[in-house]
Amino acid sequence: xxxxxxxxxxxxxxxxxxxxxxxxxxxxxxxxxxxxxxxxxxxxxxxxxxxxxxxxxxxxxxxxxxxxxxxxxxxxxxxxxxxxxxxxxxxxxxxxxxxxxxxxxxxxxxxxxxxxxxxxxxxxxxxxxxxxxxxxxxxxxxxxxxxxxxxxxxxxxxxxxxxxxxxxxxxxxxxxxxxxxxxxxxxxxxxxxxxxxxxxxxxxxxxxxxxxxxxxxxxxxxxxxxxxxxxxxxxxxxxxxxxxxxxxxx
Amino acid sequence: xxxxxxxxxxxxxxxxxxxxxxxxxxxxxxxxxxxxxxxxxxxxxxxxxxxxxxxxxxxxxxxxxxxxxxxxxxxxxxxxxxxxxxxxxxxxxxxxxxxxxxxxxxxxxxxxxxxxxxxxxxxxxxxxxxxxxxxxxxxxxxxxxxxxxxxxxxxxxxxxxxxxxxxxxxxxxxxxxxxxxxxxxxxxxxxxxxxxxxxxxxxxxxxxxxxxxxxxxxxxxxxxxxxx
Numbered sequence: 418x419x420x421x422x423x424x425x426x427x428x429x430x431x432x433x434x435x436x437x438x439x440x441x442x443x444x445x446x447x448x449x450x451x452x453x454x455x456x457x458x459x460x461x462x463x464x465x466x467x468x469x470x471x472x473x474x475x476x477x478x479x480x481x482x483x484x485x486x487x488x489x490x491x492x493x494x495x496x497x498x499x500x501x502x503x504x505x506x507x508x509x510x511x512x513x514x515x516x517x518x519x520x521x522x523x524x525x526x527x528x529x530x531x532x533x534x535x536x537x538x539x540x541x542x543x544x545x546x547x548x549x550x551x552x553x554x555x556x557x558x559x560x561x562x563x564x565x566x567x568x569x570x571x572x573x574x575x576x577x578x579x580x581x582x583x584x585x586x587x588x589x590x591x592x593x594x595x596x597x598x599x600x601x602x603x604x605x606x607x608x609x610x611x612x613x614x615x616x617x618x619x620x621x622x623x624x625x626x627x628x629x630x631x632x633x634x635x636x637x638x639x640x641x642x643x644x645x646x647x648x649x650x651x652x653x654x655x656x657x658x659x660x661x662x663x664x665x666x667x
Numbered sequence: 668x669x670x671x672x673x674x675x676x677x678x679x680x681x682x683x684x685x686x687x688x689x690x691x692x693x694x695x696x697x698x699x700x701x702x703x704x705x706x707x708x709x710x711x712x713x714x715x716x717x718x719x720x721x722x723x724x725x726x727x728x729x730x731x732x733x734x735x736x737x738x739x740x741x742x743x744x745x746x747x748x749x750x751x752x753x754x755x756x757x758x759x760x761x762x763x764x765x766x767x768x769x770x771x772x773x774x775x776x777x778x779x780x781x782x783x784x785x786x787x788x789x790x791x792x793x794x795x796x797x798x799x800x801x802x803x804x805x806x807x808x809x810x811x812x813x814x815x816x817x818x819x820x821x822x823x824x825x826x827x828x829x830x831x832x833x834x835x836x837x838x839x840x841x842x843x844x845x846x847x848x849x850x851x852x853x854x855x856x857x858x859x860x861x862x863x864x865x866x867x868x869x870x871x872x873x874x875x876x877x878x879x880x881x882x883x884x885x886x887x888x889x890x891x892x893x894x895x
Contacts, residue, residue, distance in 0.1 A: 454723070455721070472723075472751065473723055473751040474751050475751060475752075475753075484793065485792075526678075528703060532725075532751065533792045533793070534752075535751045535752075563677060563678050563704075563705055564705075564721060565721065565722070565723075566704060566705070566719055566720070566721035566722025566723060566819065567722070567723075568678075568692065568703040568704060569678040569679070569703055569704075570678070570679065570694065570701070570703065571678060571679035572677070572678055572679055606679070607679070608679035608680070608681075608701070609679070645677060648677050648705060649675065649677065652675070652677075652705050652720050652721075653675045657674070657675040657676065657677070657680075658674075658675050659672060659673065659674045659675070660672070660673045661670050661671070661672050661673075662670070662671060662672075662673055663669075663670060663671075
């Protein structure tokens with residue numbers, strides 16, 4: 418392919434100067450919106466994404482009520498100004514699908530059985546978009562859920578990997594996503610050791626698939642540390658600590 | 668000398684391993700006890716507790732809650748108790764056994780917009796919580812200022828055996844009622860109310876500061892009312 422030559426040079430350096438297994442810079446912040454029950458903001462490469470959580474609250478329309486668990490609703494939306502050419506604000510086919518996969522990535526972590534007959538809403542708004550916005554959205558949304566104080570088995574963290582030619586690379590940006598040969602977004606629950614999202618496009622050999630999948634998990638764990646830090650900074654003002662104190666007399 | 672270990676945890680963190688009794692917001696996975704919320708875990712000799720830092724109010728039987736009447740139907744009052752479920756106060760709890768929608772006028776007792784101090788009579792997963800006003804001090808609250816705080820911070824505002832709330836109450840000369848749902852009614856002189864609300868906000872902001880009592884005491888001070 419003519420395009421692939423430019424994406425990664427003979428020294429293995431990518432367009433933005435990264436090596437094959439490096440991440441773009443990530444910034445995470447928790448509790449950024451006053452009127453949401455929980456919120457988070459993520460900057461991941463050129464991605465700028467807000468996630469907000471509302472609820473648990475009453476379900477409307479009433480016929481959607483689930484008697485034994487919460488209804489987790491999720492909306493992934495790209496702002497009209499988030500891309501070069503104005504995007505129609507109406508949810509596109511792509512956004513509807515991403516909303517669905519984000520919901521499914523999060524629902525396995527949220528203990529929906531603890532909130533019967535309620536709705537929990539997750540809003541992921543992409544203010545500026547780059548490659549890998551769904552995994553960035555998942556990463557931010559799980560922080561927003563934790564901020565909202567909803568019972569969760571684990572945080573969810575996403576990372577994408579992919580192919581440039583036959584080279585496996587981590588964390589594709591927008592150009593690499595479009596010009597490259599494959600994209601593999603993966604979301605994991607790092608403490609549980611479970612995968613909650615796995616999508617693949619492109620043609621992979623068995624070895625490349627294995628390599629990309631394992632790389633995505635490794636990088637996901639790296640991002641999990643940043644997630645932790647963002648959450649502990651918000652609630653404990655720094656690293657989570659453990660102290661021994663004398664039991665107070667009752 | 669019994670020691671307890673305090674751990675700051677986030678969802679997914681292992682609080683302890685072994686064999687313990689454990690409360691809400693903790694899940695047992697094999698040998699491990701895992702936190703489900705952001706909060707402060709306390710690992711005692713044979714018991715683990717987790718005090719969450721954020722979260723919604725979920726009703727519990729026998730909680731005292733302060734709510735607002737939002738609707739009246741033939742059989743009782745629907746009350747907003749600052750939760751994802753609305754409370755229901757059946758008319759028969761107020762008018763007695765011989766209540767009949769034909770002879771009793773519900774709006775003569777409580778109207779939409781009234782603030783009530785109530786107790787949760789019963790709550791189960793399948794139905795909305797049922798409220799009652801039986802008992803001393805329950806019923807309509809006719810004066811005061813309403814303050815809402817995060818329900819997870821209610822225990823700190825009350826303090827150990829009510830010490831914090833008594834301190835604020837004494838220093839400001841206000842009557843303060845705290846609902847477990849995070850709704851607080853402060854009643855007293857205008858200056859006192861302002862001071863009391865400031866103190867409550869201070870507790871809310873610095874919930875986990877060491878020696879919060881003396882901080883609040885200093886903020887309330889013996890100073891002039893109206894002076895900072």
